[in-house]
Amino acid sequence: MKPVSKLAIVGSNAERTRLHNRQVVLGLVRQHQPVGRAEIARFSGLSTQAVSNITAELEKDGFLNEAGREVRGRGLPATQYALNSGGAFGVGIEVRPEVMFGTLVNLGGETVKTKRVALKSSAPHAVSVASRKMLDDLLIRAGVKHEQLLGAGVVMPGPFGDVGLSGTGQSELMDWDGVDATQTFEKALELPVIIENDATAAAVAEKVSGVAKDLNSYCYIYFGTGLGLGVVADGQVLRGAFGNAGELGHIVVAPNGHLCACGNRGCLETYASRLSVRNHLEKSGLSVQSVKDLEKLHLAGHPDLASWLQSAAPPLSQAIGMIENLFDPEAVIIGGAMPDNLLDHLIGLLTLPSGSVARRTGRPVERVLRGASGRMAAALGGAALIIHNTFTPRIVARA
Amino acid sequence: MKPVSKLAIVGSNAERTRLHNRQVVLGLVRQHQPVGRAEIARFSGLSTQAVSNITAELEKDGFLNEAGREVRGRGLPATQYALNSGGAFGVGIEVRPEVMFGTLVNLGGETVKTKRVALKSSAPHAVSVASRKMLDDLLIRAGVKHEQLLGAGVVMPGPFGDVGLSGTGQSELMDWDGVDATQTFEKALELPVIIENDATAAAVAEKVSGVAKDLNSYCYIYFGTGLGLGVVADGQVLRGAFGNAGELGHIVVAPNGHLCACGNRGCLETYASRLSVRNHLEKSGLSVQSVKDLEKLHLAGHPDLASWLQSAAPPLSQAIGMIENLFDPEAVIIGGAMPDNLLDHLIGLLTLPSGSVARRTGRPVERVLRGASGRMAAALGGAALIIHNTFTPRIVARA
DNA sequence: GCATTAATTCAAGTAAGTTGAATGTTCAAG
DNA sequence: CTTGAACATTCAACTTACTTGAATTAATGC
Numbered sequence: 117m118k119p120v121s122k123l124a125i126v127g128s129n130a131e132r133t134r135l136h137n138r139q140v141v142l143g144l145v146r147q148h149q150p151v152g153r154a155e156i157a158r159f160s161g162l163s164t165q166a167v168s169n170i171t172a173e174l175e176k177d178g179f180l181n182e183a184g185r186e187v188r189g190r191g192l193p194a195t196q197y198a199l200n201s202g203g204a205f206g207v208g209i210e211v212r213p214e215v216m217f218g219t220l221v222n223l224g225g226e227t228v229k230t231k232r233v234a235l236k237s238s239a240p241h242a243v244s245v246a247s248r249k250m251l252d253d254l255l256i257r258a259g260v261k262h263e264q265l266l267g268a269g270v271v272m273p274g275p276f277g278d279v280g281l282s283g284t285g286q287s288e289l290m291d292w293d294g295v296d297a298t299q300t301f302e303k304a305l306e307l308p309v310i311i312e313n314d315a316t317a318a319a320v321a322e323k324v325s326g327v328a329k330d331l332n333s334y335c336y337i338y339f340g341t342g343l344g345l346g347v348v349a350d351g352q353v354l355r356g357a358f359g360n361a362g363e364l365g366h367i368v369v370a371p372n373g374h375l376c377a378c379g380n381r382g383c384l385e386t387y388a389s390r391l392s393v394r395n396h397l398e399k400s401g402l403s404v405q406s407v408k409d410l411e412k413l414h415l416a417g418h419p420d421l422a423s424w425l426q427s428a429a430p431p432l433s434q435a436i437g438m439i440e441n442l443f444d445p446e447a448v449i450i451g452g453a454m455p456d457n458l459l460d461h462l463i464g465l466l467t468l469p470s471g472s473v474a475r476r477t478g479r480p481v482e483r484v485l486r487g488a489s490g491r492m493a494a495a496l497g498g499a500a501l502i503i504h505n506t507f508t509p510r511i512v513a514r515a
Numbered sequence: 516m517k518p519v520s521k522l523a524i525v526g527s528n529a530e531r532t533r534l535h536n537r538q539v540v541l542g543l544v545r546q547h548q549p550v551g552r553a554e555i556a557r558f559s560g561l562s563t564q565a566v567s568n569i570t571a572e573l574e575k576d577g578f579l580n581e582a583g584r585e586v587r588g589r590g591l592p593a594t595q596y597a598l599n600s601g602g603a604f605g606v607g608i609e610v611r612p613e614v615m616f617g618t619l620v621n622l623g624g625e626t627v628k629t630k631r632v633a634l635k636s637s638a639p640h641a642v643s644v645a646s647r648k649m650l651d652d653l654l655i656r657a658g659v660k661h662e663q664l665l666g667a668g669v670v671m672p673g674p675f676g677d678v679g680l681s682g683t684g685q686s687e688l689m690d691w692d693g694v695d696a697t698q699t700f701e702k703a704l705e706l707p708v709i710i711e712n713d714a715t716a717a718a719v720a721e722k723v724s725g726v727a728k729d730l731n732s733y734c735y736i737y738f739g740t741g742l743g744l745g746v747v748a749d750g751q752v753l754r755g756a757f758g759n760a761g762e763l764g765h766i767v768v769a770p771n772g773h774l775c776a777c778g779n780r781g782c783l784e785t786y787a788s789r790l791s792v793r794n795h796l797e798k799s800g801l802s803v804q805s806v807k808d809l810e811k812l813h814l815a816g817h818p819d820l821a822s823w824l825q826s827a828a829p830p831l832s833q834a835i836g837m838i839e840n841l842f843d844p845e846a847v848i849i850g851g852a853m854p855d856n857l858l859d860h861l862i863g864l865l866t867l868p869s870g871s872v873a874r875r876t877g878r879p880v881e882r883v884l885r886g887a888s889g890r891m892a893a894a895l896g897g898a899a900l901i902i903h904n905t906f907t908p909r910i911v912a913r914a
Numbered sequence: 915g916c917a918t919t920a921a922t923t924c925a926a927g928t929a930a931g932t933t934g935a936a937t938g939t940t941c942a943a944g
Numbered sequence: 945c946t947t948g949a950a951c952a953t954t955c956a957a958c959t960t961a962c963t964t965g966a967a968t969t970a971a972t973g974c
Contacts, residue, residue, distance in 0.1 A: 124543075125750075125908055127536045127561035129931045130960040133527045137961090140526050154921055162526035164922070166962050190972040191920025333756035345841065349755070351524075354748055356843025357732035363840040368833050368868070371769060380836075380868050434767050437779075441762040442744065442841065444755025469767070469779050509524055511908055528962050529929040536931090553952050563953070565931050590951025591939045916974090923968070930960090937954075944947080 125511055134170075136509045137162060141170045142179060143507040145197055150183035152194025171197055178203035178264075179223065179506075199223050204506070205260055207268040207307070208498025209247055210314070213238045213289060218250045219492060220258050221499035223506070225325030229258040230492060238289040240297075244304035251305055266506055267308035269498030270301050271317045273341060310501050314452075315344025315362050316353055317497025318489065322449055323348060324500035326488035334445045336487065337364060337436070339452030339459075340494065343389045347443060351508055353501075365389060367438070369431040387431040390453060396424040407491055411455035425458075429465035436484060437469035446480075451487020452494075459486050525911045533569075535908045536561060540569045541578060542906040544596055549582035551593025570596055577602035577663075578622065598622050603905070604659055606667040606706070607897030608646055609713070612637045612688060617649045618891060619657050620898035622905070624724030628657040629891060637688040639696075643703035650704055665905055666707035668897030669700050670716045672740060709900050713737055713851075714761050715752055716896025717888065718745025721848055723899035725887035733844045735886065736763060736835075738851030738858075739893065742788045746842060750907055752900075764788060766837070768830040786830040789852060795823040806890050810854035824857075828864035835883060836868035845879075850886020851893075858885050 128136075137160070144159050145151055153171055157164040174180040175197070183198035201224030208219040218231040233250050235243065247270075255262060273288055301309040319336035322328035328336075328348070336346040343365035347354035354361050365385030366378050373382025386392055397404050397413075400420045404410055413421045436448050450459055463484050489496050527535075536559070543558050544550055552570055556563040573579040574596070582597035600623030607618040617630040632649050635641065646669075654661060672687055700708040718735035721727035727735075727747070735745035742764035746753035753760050764784030765777050772781025785791055796803050796812075799819045803809055812820045835847050849858055862883050888895050 124558055125539050127539050127559040127565070127931090128527070128532045129561070129565075130529075130532070130929095130962085131931090133529070133532050133930095134961065137526045140524050143524065152921075159523060160526040162528070163963055165924090165964085166526070166528075168922070169961080187971065189920085190918065190970090192922065192968090192970045194921060349748075349753055352751075354753075354842075356748070357845045358843050361841060361843040363843070366840055366868075367837045369767075369770070371829070371833060430770070434770060438766045438837070439841075441765050442760060442838075443753075444757055444760040444762070446756040469765075509910055511910060526962090529931085529960095530962090532961095533930065551952075562932055564933085564955090567953070568930080586940070588951085589939085589941045589949070591937090591953065593952060917972105918974100919970100919972075921969085921971100924966085926964085926966105928961105928963075930962105932959075933957085935955085935957105938952085939950100940952105941950085942948090944945100 137166065137170055138174060139507060139509040141167060142174060142199075143509075145180060146199055146507055149198040150186070150196035151198075152186060152196050154194060156197075175200075201226060203264070204266050205258075205264055206266050206499040206502030206506075207251055207254065207305070208271065208317070208495040208500065208502075209250070209268060209301075210271040210317075210495035210498060211235075211238070211243055211247075211289065212273070216243070216246060216250060217492065217495040218247075218254055219495040219499050220254045220260065221324070221496065221503060223503060225500070225503060227325075227492070227496060227499075228260070229254050230495070231257075239291040240295045240300050243289070244300050247301060248304045262306070265307055267310065267502040268301060268305050269310045269312060269317060269501035270297065271312055271314050271494045271498045272297065273314070308502075310498075310505070312353075312498065312501055313344060313346075313359075313362070314338055314340045314494040314497070315346035315364075316355070317346070317495075317501060318451055318487065318493035319346025319348055319449070319497070320353065320504050321489045321493050321497035321500040322451070322487055324503050325496070327449060327485045328447075331446045331481070333443070334447050334449060335439050335443055336449045336451065337432075337439075338493070339390055339450075339454045341390070342366075343385045345439065347445075349443065349445075352510060364435065364439075367435060369434050384431055384435050388428040388435075392428065393421070393424050396420065396427070407453055407455055410458060414455055414458045414461070421458075425462055425465055429462060430467070432462070433466045433468055436466065440468075440483070447483060447485050449485045449487050451489060453491050456486065456490065527911075531911065536565065536569055537573060538906060538908040540566060541573065541598075542908075544579060545598055545906055548597040549585070549595035550597075551585060551595050553593060555596075574599075600625060602663070603665050604657075604663055605665050605898040605901030605905075606650060606653065606704075607670070607716070607894040607899065607901075608649070608667060608700075609670040609716075609894035609897060610634075610637070610642055610646075610688065611672070615642070615645060615649065616891065616894040617646075617653055618894040618898050619653045619659065620723070620895065620902060622902060624899070624902060626724075626891075626895060626898075627659070628653050629894070630656075638690040639694050639699050642688070643699050646700060647703045661705070664706055666709065666901040667700060667704050668709045668711060668716060668900035669696065670711055670713050670893045670897045671696065672713075709897075709904070711752075711897065711900055712743060712745075712758075712761070713739045713893040713896070714743025714745035714763075715754070716745070716894075716900060717850060717886065717892035718747055718848070718896070719752065719903050720888045720892050720896035720899040721850070721886055722747060723902050724895070726848060726884045727846075730845045730880070732842070733846050733848060734838050734842055735848045735850065736831075736838075737892070738789055738849075738853045740789070741765075742784045744838065746844075748842065748844075751909060763834065763838075766834060768833050783830055783834050787827040787834075791827065792820070792823050795819065795826070806852055806854055809857060813854055813857045813860070820857075824861055824864055828861060829866070831861070832865045832867055835865065839867075839882070846882060846884050848884045848886050850888060852890045855885065855889065 153167045157167045180197045181200040183196045185193040187193040201222045210217040216233045220228045315338035318338045332351045338344040345362035345364035366383045368382045369384045370382035374386035376383035552566045556566045579596045580599040582595045584592040586592040600621045603622045609616040615632045619627045714737035717737045731750045737743040744761035744763035765782045767781045768783045769781035773785035775782035
C-alpha cells in the first residue's frame with residue numbers, strides 16, 4: 117500500500133510564477149474569449165504589461181490566436197485573443213479488461229478523433245504497447261504531431277491500491293498489482309501521464325466540454341462497471357488520501373437491504389447501476405449486454421425496465437440528497453455508460469429531499485443535470501484532465 | 516442568496532511568491548522543528564540562500580527562533596530553527612445564541628487564555644461589540660498586544676445563506692440575515708476575520724493541536740447543535756460552492772426512519788446527536804442540559820444512556836462507512852460537545868463496514884479517532900483556522 | 915479639429931530566487 | 945596532529961518576471 121501521502125508543498129520562484137500566470141491567463145481566455153489584454157489584466161490582477169508578455173508567449177507557443185479588435189466606446193480598440201483550439205491536444209485513454217478507447221481532444225475541448233481497440237490481454241506490457249499503437253494511429257488520422265500533445269489521461273478501473281473492496285467482483289485488470297501505471301504509460305507514450313478513475317475523468321470532461329463549463333464545484337454520478345462519484349471542488353479534483361474518493365456504489369442506502377457482492381447489505385450499487393439493471397432484467401430472461409440494447413428496450417417502453425427505473429429512483433434520490441448535503445455543489449451531474457434518454461427518464465423520476473442545503477431559491481442551474489459526454493465520457497475525460505490541467509493552476513506538491 | 520461563486524484565480528508576482536514561500540517554510544518548521552535551513556531547502560525545493568533570507572525575515576517578524584545547533588556527522592553544524600510560539604496569536608470566537616466563547620491560541624497551537632461571555636442579545640451589533648470587549652479582555656489577561664494577532668476565526672451556526680433547512684428548528688442567530696458577518700467582525704475587532712461553521716473549525720483545531728497533526732486528508736464528525744462534518748482534503752478545507760458543505764445531520768440513514776424536524780425521515784441526526792440523546796433520555800423523564808450532566812450519567816452507567824449508545828452506533832457506523840467511501844480520508848475523527856469518555860464508548864461500539872476503501876492493510880492510524888479538543892473544539896477551531904492559514908499556502912482567488 | 919478615453923508599448927526599476935565561489939566547522943583517515 | 949572530505953552557510957553576481965510611469969496610438973464626442 118502507498119504510505120499516507122506526505123504531502124510536501126513546494127516553494128515557488130520566478131519560473132513557477134510564470135507557469136501559474138500562464139495558466140491563469142489561459143483559463144481567463146477560455147472563459148471569456150474573445151477577450152482583450154487589458155480585460156485579462158483586470159480579471160487576473162496582473163499588470164497589462166505582464167499580460168502582454170504572457171499572451172505574446174502563449175501565441176508564440178500556439179495556444180492563443182489574435183481574434184480581431186473590439187471597438188467599444190472610446191479609446192484604442194482592444195486586440196482580442198481567443199484559444200487556438202488546434203494548437204495543442206490531449207489524449208484520453210480508457211482501459212477496460214477487454215477493450216481500450218482512445219480520444220484526441222483539442223484545447224477547445226472538442227473531440228477530434230476517437231478509436232476503439234480490442235485487447236487480447238489486459239496485462240501491463242500488452243496494454244501499454246497497444247496504447248502507443250492507438251495513439252500513433254490517432255495522430256496520423258488527425259494530422260497532429262506528437263509534439264503538440266500536452267499529455268495523456270489514462271482511465272483505469274479503480275479502486276487503486278490494496279483496499280477492502282476486492283470481493284466486489286469488479287472486473288479489474290490482470291497483473292497490474294504493484295505496477296507503476298503512470299511510469300508504464302509515460303514510457304510507452306512518451307508523454308506526461310495522469311491516471312484517474314472513470315467517475316473523476318467524466319466529471320472533468322463535463323467541465324471542459326459539457327454541462328459543467330461554468331461550474332466550479334460539482335459532483336458527477338458515473339454509471340460505469342460500478343457506480344462512482346467524481347468530485348470537483350473549487351475547480352480542483354478531489355482524490356482522497358489514497359486516490360479512492362468517490363466510491364459511491366458501496367454507500368449503504370438501505371440497512372438490511374439487498375445483499376451486495378462486497379458483503380454488505382443495501383449498497384446503492386444494488387439498486388442503481390448497470391449491474392442492477394442487468395440483474396433486474398435477467399429475472400425476466402432478458403439479457404442486456406450493451407448500451408444499445410438498453411436504449412432499444414427503453415424506446416420500446418419495456419415494463420421491466422420501467423419497473424427498474426421506479427425502484428432505482430428512490431435510493432438514487434436519497435444518495436443525491438446526501439451528496440448535496442455533504443459537498444454542497446452547484447449541481448449534481450448524472451452520466452456514464454447509459455443511454456441518454458434512459459438517464460433523462462431516471463432524472464425525471466427522482467424525488468429530491470426538500471430538506472437539503474441545495475434547496476435554495478434562485479438557483480442559476482438545476483440541481484441535477486444529465487451529462488453531455490455520453491458513453492465516451494471516461495475516455496474523453498482522460499483527455500479533459502490534461503486540458504483542464506493546462507488551464508487550472510494548483511499548488512505544486514510532491515510525494 | 517450568494518450567487519454561484521465565480522471563482523477567479525489571481526495572478527502571482529514576486530511579492531505573492533514570497534508570501535507563498537514564507538508559508539511553505541513556516542509549515543516545514545512547524546512539522547519538523549527544530550530544523551536547519553539546508554534541510555528546509557531540501558524539503559521545499561528552494562535554494563539554501565532563499566531559505567536563509569526567508570528564515571531571517573521570519574525571525575525578524577517574530578515567527579521563528581534559533582534553536583541551537585545540530586551536530587550530526589561531518590560538516591558545519593546546522594543552525595536550527597523552531598517556531599516562536601509566543602510570537603503571534605490567533606483568536607477564536609464561537610457565537611451561540613446565548614453565549615460566546617473566546618480562545619487565544621499561540622503559533623504553536625497552544626491555548627493561552629479562554630473566556631466565556633453570556634449574550635443578552637444575539638443581534639449583530641450586540642454580538643460584535645461584545646466580541647471586541649472579550650478580545651480586549653483576553654489580550655490584557657494574556658499580556659498580548661493587538662499587533663501580535665494574525666486574525667480572528669469566528670464560528671457561527673450554519674447553514675449560511677438562504678437554504679432549505681430553515682425548518683429544522685436549529686437555533687439560529689437573530690437578525691443576521693443579509694448582514695455581512697465578516698465585515699461586521701473585521702470592523703469591530705480590527706482584524707482579518709474568517710467566518711466558519713463549527714464542524715470545519717473543529718476539524719482544523721485537530722490539525723493545529725490535536726490528533727490530526729500529521730494528517731492531510733481527514734473528516735471530523737462534530738456533535739454540536741446538529742451533526743456536522745468538517746472535511747480537510749490535501750490540507751485544504753472543503754467548503755462547498757455556497758459554504759454549506761458537511762451537513763451530515765440530515766443524511767438519510769434509514770428510509771422511513773424517525774421523523775426529523777427537517778421534514779425528512781431517517782436523518783442521521785435523529786439517531787446520533789445531542790438532540791437525539793436528550794430526546795431519548797427525556798422519555799424516561801431525565802432532563803440533560805449540559806455536557807457535565809451527560810458525563811455524570813455515563814460514569815454512573817445509566818441504562819438509558821447505554822441503550823442510546825446501542826441505538827446510535829449502527830447508524831453512525833453506516834455514516835462513517837459512507838464518509839470513508841466518499842472522501843477516502845486518512846482517518847475519521849469524532850468530537851464536539853460530548854464527554855470524551857462517552858465518545859470513546861461510542862467509538863468502541865461502532866461496527867465499521869468491511870467493504871470500504873478504508874479497509875486497507877498497514878494503516879498508520881486508526882480508522883476512527885476521538886477528537887482531542889473537547890468542548891472548546893469550535894472556539895479553538897476558530898483560532899486554529901487563523902494559525903492554519905499562516906502555515907498553509909493556497910491558491911489565491913477572489914469573488 | 916480638439917479634448918477625452920482607453921489599450922498598448924517602451925523603458926526603467928524592483929523584488930525575489932538561483933548560482934557558484936568562498937568560508938567556517940566537524941569528522942575521519944593517515 | 946595534520947590534512948582533506950563533507951556540509952551548512954554566506955557573499956556577490958546574475959536572472960527572471962512583474963510593476964510603474966511615460967509615450968504612443970486609435971477611437972469617440974463636442
